[in-house]
Amino acid sequence: MRVTTEFWVSALLRRVFGAGGFAAVVKRGATEAGAVFVLSRGRLGDVSLFGPGPQTSYDSDKPDDRFFTLLGAGDDAAALDARLEREKKFDPDIWVVEIEAATVSVEELLSVKTP
Incomplete structure (x- = not known):
């Protein structure tokens, strides 16, 4: 059984804080199944x-894991922020x-997969 997005995000925050880092929910999305x-x-x-x-990243050995892919990287934060704004317009229920x-x-x- 897959946990809710809200629960998963809470666990991510705890793991980051436990490792001495910092984390914040910038945008709260759908509680049950927001991306x-x-x-x-x-x-x-x-x-x-x-x-x-992508759905092709599904791993039958880890059916409850959420998989992520790198969408962009570098030192241009404005470009990545613009990408997030486009995602929010497409799906207002996302979490950031x-x-x-x-x-x-x-x-x-995170479970990061390369497409």
Whole structure:
């Protein structure tokens, strides 16, 4: 059984804080099944945007996992913010979580798949 998005986001926040990082919900979406986008900001100005992975990323060994894919990275935060704004217009029920992971990599916090 898959957990609600609200519960999953709460667990992500706890993992980030537990690793000494910082996290905040920038936009709260649908409680039950909203798509989650994660904006990761590094301490040196680098930014990465992760979004829901395609359905082809489904792993039968981990049926309850949420998979993510890297949608963009670099030091142009404005471009990634614009991408998020387009996503919000397309689906107003999305969640946006911003993290600064500190000592752990984003890949340790999220199940990242490459398409």
